Amino acid sequence: MTITTxxxxxxxxxxxxxxxxxxxxxxxxxxxxxxEFRVRNSWIDGTHSRSTIHGFWGAGAEDASRTEPFxxxxxxxxxxxxxxxxxxxAEYLLHALAGCLTLTIVNVAAARKVELYExxxxxxxxxxxxxxxxxxxxxxxxxERIDVSFSIRGDASPEKLAEVVERAKARSVVxxxxxxxxxxxxxxxVR
Amino acid sequence: MTITTxxxxxxxxxxxxxxxxxxxxxxxxxxxxxxEFRVRNSWIDGTHSRSTIHGFWGAGAEDASRTEPFxxxxxxxxxxxxxxxxxxxAEYLLHALAGCLTLTIVNVAAARKVELYExxxxxxxxxxxxxxxxxxxxxxxxxERIDVSFSIRGDASPEKLAEVVERAKARSVVxxxxxxxxxxxxxxxVR
Numbered sequence: 001m002t003i004t005t006x007x008x009x010x011x012x013x014x015x016x017x018x019x020x021x022x023x024x025x026x027x028x029x030x031x032x033x034x035x036e037f038r039v040r041n042s043w044i045d046g047t048h049s050r051s052t053i054h055g056f057w058g059a060g061a062e063d064a065s066r067t068e069p070f071x072x073x074x075x076x077x078x079x080x081x082x083x084x085x086x087x088x089x090a091e092y093l094l095h096a097l098a099g100c101l102t103l104t105i106v107n108v109a110a111a112r113k114v115e116l117y118e119x120x121x122x123x124x125x126x127x128x129x130x131x132x133x134x135x136x137x138x139x140x141x142x143x144e145r146i147d148v149s150f151s152i153r154g155d156a157s158p159e160k161l162a163e164v165v166e167r168a169k170a171r172s173v174v175x176x177x178x179x180x181x182x183x184x185x186x187x188x189x190v191r
Numbered sequence: 192m193t194i195t196t197x198x199x200x201x202x203x204x205x206x207x208x209x210x211x212x213x214x215x216x217x218x219x220x221x222x223x224x225x226x227e228f229r230v231r232n233s234w235i236d237g238t239h240s241r242s243t244i245h246g247f248w249g250a251g252a253e254d255a256s257r258t259e260p261f262x263x264x265x266x267x268x269x270x271x272x273x274x275x276x277x278x279x280x281a282e283y284l285l286h287a288l289a290g291c292l293t294l295t296i297v298n299v300a301a302a303r304k305v306e307l308y309e310x311x312x313x314x315x316x317x318x319x320x321x322x323x324x325x326x327x328x329x330x331x332x333x334x335e336r337i338d339v340s341f342s343i344r345g346d347a348s349p350e351k352l353a354e355v356v357e358r359a360k361a362r363s364v365v366x367x368x369x370x371x372x373x374x375x376x377x378x379x380x381v382r
Contacts (some may be wrong), residue, residue, distance in 0.1 A: 012236075013236035018272060022270075026321060026324060027326055033326075034319055036316070038313065038314065039285040039289055039314045040311070040312070040313050041290065041293060041312045041314070042310070042312075043297060043309070045203075046204025046294075047205070047297065048204070049289065049290050049294065051289055051290065053286065056282075058268075063270065065269050065270070070277065070282075072263075072286055074286065074289075074290030075290075075294070076294065077247075077249075077254055077256050079249055079256070080249070081209060081213075084257055086261065087244045087261045089290040089291035089294070089364065089365045090287070090291070090364050091229075091244050092263075092287035092290065093283075093284060093287040093365055093369075094229070095244065095263055095265065096265070096280045096283035098265075099242065099266075099280040099283065100265075101377070102240045103238040103239075103265070103273075104323075106234060106237065118234070120231070121231070121233075123229065123230045123231075123232070125227070125228050126227045127226050128224045129226055129249075132295075132367075133217060133224075133362075135224075139224075141363060141367035142367035142371070142373060143373050146373050146374070148375060148376065148377040149377075150377065151379075151380045152379060152380070152382070158381040161379075171323050171332060173323050174280045174284055174333065175375065176331055176332035177369065178368065178369075180331075181371045181372030182333060182337050183336045183337070184288070184336070185336065185339065186341065186356065187338075188343060188353055189340070189342045190349040191343070
């Protein structure tokens, strides 16, 4: 007799059993839902700085899963007074938005039993530098708008795939922050 | 006879002559002020995706200064269903904010003839995951707030250094976007 076991509930690389277990924990222990993420940044020279990203608080404990910190630089191209040491901060904001929408699409699809074959996106942000340079206050400093163009393939109907994207927009952490803004408090220790 | 030339106007690693020249160009040719930045992102597996950052439009032309693209990954730690392949998108948003505030501080200081010795920052963002998981609509998806704590040293009075930080807040591209939000349009090609 052959016993056929169900495949492990991994879909799109997401462990759906872990996802449902986590949701149960968050419902039973709301204090586990608090997350605090941290970045430490140090200026190097000119437009060039470096962030170190390591620990965070989440699920009721200080995370210990990262044995080494992530190190990520930012700078500017020559036309914006840097030397192309790294992507610029506005490009990192687009990267943050892309990464968050994409992983939220993948999580939503996994929960809805949709297998994805491809998720790719092009993001563009347009700004008028008369804002940030202070030349003309009629222009804002940041992007006037951001356009995100997704290309998605999966084993569901076009309607269902489009629904997955809409749901991901409604649940994405970074989409919420970029689209709606976040209160930012800056304090300075001057020595 | 010895002719003493002024030192090259490089301050804090910023070529201040280039900065003033650029401001003159933007005033005379407003069409040069339009910048378009772009990120292409592709899903790899699970929460893991990869952005390619290369060309951009700015100063009246498609930039040709970057011979190779920047490649930047994003993912999640295990508690958020990933495998720590890279920082997560919310951490990248903090990195974008840190990098932009820091380089704007450096630019403003250079213009005001302030030599900086140190600019470092710690950023924290707090969220309640009951928002993004859809468990409780009373919570937003993103950070409730972001705290930025700068430590700055330079050859100016504490008052002047504090003014530089205030001016940088008022001129930072990413601070504006994070604090005030940006319209985001998402379109999807489903195949």
